[in-house]
Amino acid sequence: MSPSFLLILIPLLPLLAAIATIVCGRRLEHRAHLPAVIGLAAAAVVALALLVLTVRSRGSAETPRPIDITTTLWQWATIDNAYLPAIDSQAAVPGVAVGDDAYSARPFSISITMRLDPLTATMLTIITSIGLLVAIYSIGYMHGDPGYPRFFALVAMFVFSMSMLVAASNFLLVYVFWEAVGVCSYLLIGFWFQKPAAAKAAKKAFLVNRIGDFGLAVAVFLLWLTYGTLDFHDTFSSEGTILPGILGQTRLADIGGYVSGIVGTAICLLLLLAACGKSAQLPLHVWLPDAMEGPTPASALIHAATMVTAGVYLIARCAPLYMACPGALVMVSIVGTTTALVAALIGTVQNDLKRVLAYSTISQLGYMFACLGTGTLLGFTAAIFHLLTHAFFKALLFLGAGSVMHSMGGVIDMRRFGGLRKLMPVTAITFLIGSLALAGIAPFAGFFSKDEILTSLHSKGWPDVHHSVNDQHHATIPNMPSPHSRGNTIHNVGYREFSSYGENLKGTRTPETVGLDALNQPIVWRTLFWMALVTAGLTAFYTFRAVFMTFTGPLRVPEEAGDHAHESPSAMTTPLIVLAIPAIFIGFILFATEGLAHFLAATPSFTAPSVVSTATASVFHWDLAIQGTLAAALGVVIAAVGHLGRRSDGPQLERWLGPLRSFLEHHMFIDQFYIAIIIKPIKAISFIAALFEKHCIERFVELIAHLPLTLGGVTRRLQSGLLQRYALASVIGVLAIIVLLAWRL
Amino acid sequence: MTFTILFGAALALLQNGLMVGAILFSLGLIGILSRRNLIVMFLSAELMLQGISVSLVAWSRYHGDFGGHVLVVFVLSVAACEAAIALVFVLQAFTRTGRLDSTAWQTLREATIDRSIDHEIPSLDTSLPNFPRLTPAGRSPPPDEQAAAQRDHV
DSSP states (O other): OOOHHHHHHHHHHHHHHHHHHHHHHHHHHGGEEEEEHHHHHHHHHHHHHHHHHHHHTTSSSSSSSOOEEEEEEEEEEEEEEEEEEOOHHHHSTOOSSSSSSSTTEEEEEEEEEEEEEEEHHHHHHHHHHHHHHHHHHHHHHTOTTTTTTHHHHHHHHHHHHHHHHHBBBBBHHHHHHHHHHHHHHHHHHHHTTTTTHHHHHHHHHHHHHHHHHHHHHHHHHHHHHHSSSSSSSOOTTSSSOOOOOSSSSSHOOOOOOOOOOOHHHHHHHHHHHHHHHHHOOOOOOGGHHHHHHHHSHHHHHHISSSSGHHHHHHHHHHHHHHTTTTHHHHHHHHHHHHHHHHHHHHHTTBBHHHHHHHHHHHHHHHHHHHHHOOSSSHHHHHHHHHHHHHHHHHHHHHHHHHHHHHHTTTBBBBOOOOOOTTTTHHHHHHHHHHHHHHTTOTTTTTHHHHHHHHHHHHHHGGGSSSHHHHTTOOSSSSOOSSSOOOOOTTSSSSSOOOOOOOOOSSSSSOOOOOGGGGGGHHHHHHHHHHHHHHHHHHHHHHHHHHHHHHHHSOBBBOOGGOOOSSSSHHHHHHHHHHHHHHHHHHHHHHTTTTTTHHHHHHHHHHGSSSHHTTTBOOOOOOHHHOOOOOOOHHHHHHHHHHHHHGGTTSSSSSGGGTTTHHHHHTTTGGGHHHHHIHHHHHHHHHHHHHHHIIIIIIIHHHHHHHHHHHHHHHHTTTTOHHHHHHHHHHHHHHHHHHHHHHHHH | OOOOEEEEEEHHHHHHHHHHHHHHHHHHHHHHHHOOBHHHHHHHHHHHHHHHHHHHHHHHHHOSSSSSHHHHHHHHHHHHHHHHHHHHHHHHHHHSOOOBBBBOOOOOOOOOOOOOOOEEEEOOTTTTTOOOOOOTTTTOOOOOHHHHHTTTTO
8 A cells, every 4th residue: 555546546536436426326316425425434544544654654753854755647738848948047947957958948748646745644634534524414414405416426526626636746736626626616505506695605606716716827827937847846857857846855955946026926926816715815705604505514614624725725835935935925924814803803793603603714714824924834834733623623613503503494593593502412512612622722622723823923023032943953843954054043034045046056046025025024923913812812702602692591493493403313413523522632632742743844845944944942832822812711701791691692792882883794895895896897897898799799790691681682683584684694694705705815 | 806807709708608697696696685476586596596507607618628518417407306396395385375475484583573564555544524526627507597587687
C-alpha cells in the first residue's frame, strides 16, 4: 500500500460511488444511500491510513524532512515552446532552470498530478470524515424526499471534487476543481429547486463565486507569465534539467525564488479575491446566508466544513508567494478581521438559527484569514488548526440545527420554539458542546485554535514580546537549508531585506515594494488584534444566545411540528455524538502534543526559508489565553442575562440597540447596496440592449430575409404562361451570346 | 464577323445566298414570336428551317463541297416528319380548347400573375340621349286643314 496508491484511491472511491448512484439510484429507491455511504466510508478509512503513513514518514524530530510525494496519472495537454523567456536578465523568470539553459523555451504542459504532503493529508482526512458523517446523517434527514438518490450523488461528487482540489499539484487543476466544487454547491443549494427562494440563492451563490473564479483565472495567467509553469512540483525536462515548479523544492530553497513588487502583489491579491469568493469573505460573503435554503446536511458539509475552507487552503498553500509580498499579507489579515467583526455583528440579531450559524461560519473563516495574513509559521499553522477544529464543531452545530429543524417540522425561527432540552436531549447536549467549542471556552477545541490565532496577531502587534526561534536556539521545526541569520527578528515580518541574491540566478535582483507594504505597521496589527478580541466576545454572545433561545426556558413547539416533535432517529444523532468527541478533545490533544504544528511544518510550502524564519518558540502565553477567555465569558454572561430561561422567548437585548438593530437585521444593507450599484445598472443596460436588439438587429435580419422574396417577385413576372414570351426570352439569350462572341473576337 | 466586300463572283453569290437565308430566317422568327394562330406559328417555324437550308446551300456552293447539299436533304425530310407531328399537336390543341389561339394556353403561369386577356371591344352604350330628329329632306309635310283655315295670307 504505497502512499501514491492510497492518494489516488481517496478521490476515486467517491467518484465511483457518485457514478453508481447516478446510474442505479432510482432503482435502489430507499437504499440509494448505499453506494455513497460505502464509498465515503472507504475513502475515510483510506484517508486515515494515509494520514498515519504520512505522519510516520515524517522522520524523527532530529532529522525531519519535508514530505512531498508526487503521483502523475497522465499527461493532459502539452504545447511545445509555449513560453519564451526574455533574454534580458532583469526580466528573467526567477530561477527558471537550474543550469545553463535558463533562457530556453519551455513547454506548456499540464499533467494530472497529485501531491501528498501533510497539509493535503490533513485536509483529506477532514473532508472524507465529515463527508461520511454527513452522508450517514442524511439517511435520516432526507428520508422520504423525492430527490433522495440525487442528494447522495451530489454529496459523493462534492467529496470527489474537494479531494482532488486539495490533492492537485497544478494550478490549472486547482481551478478546474475549484469550479467543480462551486457547481456541486450550486446543485446542492438549489436542491429543492421548485422553491423560488432556493433557486435564487443557488444562482446567487454561483454568480458571487464566479467573481472569485475570475480572480483565480487571472492569477493563473499571471503565474504562468511570471513563473513559466503552473505546476506545484518540480518536473524534469527531456534534457535532464529541472524545471522548478511554483511550490517545488527547488524554488522553495531558492531565496529569491518568488516575485515581489507589483506583479507578485497582484498575483497574491487575485488569489485573495478567489479565496474571498469561495470562503465568503467581506465583499463576496453575500451568498452564504442565502445558501441556507439548501438542505442542512449540505450546509454542514459544504458551507461549514469543506468548501468554504478551500480559500484558506489556497492561501496556505501559496504561503511562499505571499511571503514575498507583505502588502498582500496585510490585506489578507485586514479582510479577514473585518469580515469576522462584521459577520459577528450581523449574527447577533439574526432570528433564524441557520443564519446565525452561517454568519458564524463567515466570522470564523475571517479568523482563519486574519492569522494567515500574519505571515508567520504560527499563523499558517494556526489557520489550519482552526480549520480542523472549526470543521468539526461547525458541522456538529449545523447537523444539530438540522435535527432541531427536522423535529420542528421545518421551522427554524428561534422565536417560535424554545426549551427543547427535555424534548431532544442528545441534540441539546451535542449542540451545547459545539457551542462551547465555538465560543472558545477551555478546554474545548475552539479555545486552543482561537488562542493560537490571537497569539499570532499579538506577535505582529507587539513583536518584542515574542521571541524568534533563532534567538533561543529552540529548534522545534525541521531544518531546512538554514537561512542566513541577519538579525532576523520578527520586526520585519517574514520578509527580510535580501542583499545577496544570485546564487542560483544569473544577475541580481532587489526586492521591489509596492505602496501596500506601507500598511505593515504594528499599529495596524494592534487594531486587528483588538478587533479579533471583540469578535471573540461577540462569537460567544451570539452562540449562546442561540443555545439559550432554542434549548432553555419553557417548552414551546410550533404547530408545524405536528406529531414528530421528538428526538431525531439514530441515523441523525449518531453523527452528532461522533462529532462531539473531536469537538471536545481534538484541540487539547493537538495543542498539547504540538503534533499538528510539527506535522504541518513538514509541508513543502511551509519549509520555505521565508516562512521558517518567522517561527517563534512555542510558549503558551497565559495573558492572551486569559484575555480570550474573559471576552468569551463576557459574551456568555450577556447572552444569559438576555436570553436564559424564562427570557428565552423574546427579543430582550435587541430592543436596546435601537436603529442599529434594524441595520444589522437587514445584513447591513449590503445586499441592497449591491443591488443598487450592480444589479440595477446591469438591468438598465440589458433593457437598452433588448430594445436595440428588437428594433435594430431584428429589423436588419428581417430585411435580409426579405431580399430573396423581393428579388423573386421581380423575376416572377417573366413567367407569364404565354408561349411566345418564352420563345422571345430564348431568342434574346441567343442574341446576347452572339453579341458576346462578336465582341470577344 | 465583318462583312468585307471583295471582288469575286463566288463571294457575291455567297453573300446574296446568305442574305436570302437570313431574311427568310428572320421573317420566320418574327412570325413565331408575334403571330397567335398556331398554324401560322408552325408555318413560320418551317420558314426558319427553309432559311437555314438556303444558307447551307450557299455555303456548300461556295466551298464546292456537297456536304451542305446533303444536309439540306436531311433537313427537308426531318421538316416533313416534324410537320406531321406538329400538325397533330395543333389538332389536339384545337380539340381541347376549340380555338387556334396560342393565348388559350396560359395555365402554366405564376399564381400571382393575371391571365392575359385581349382588349375587348367596348359594348354599345345604349344610353345615348335622344337626339332631335330632323324631317327627312325632299318630302313635303301633310296639309293641316285647321291651320289652313286660319291663315292670314293667301
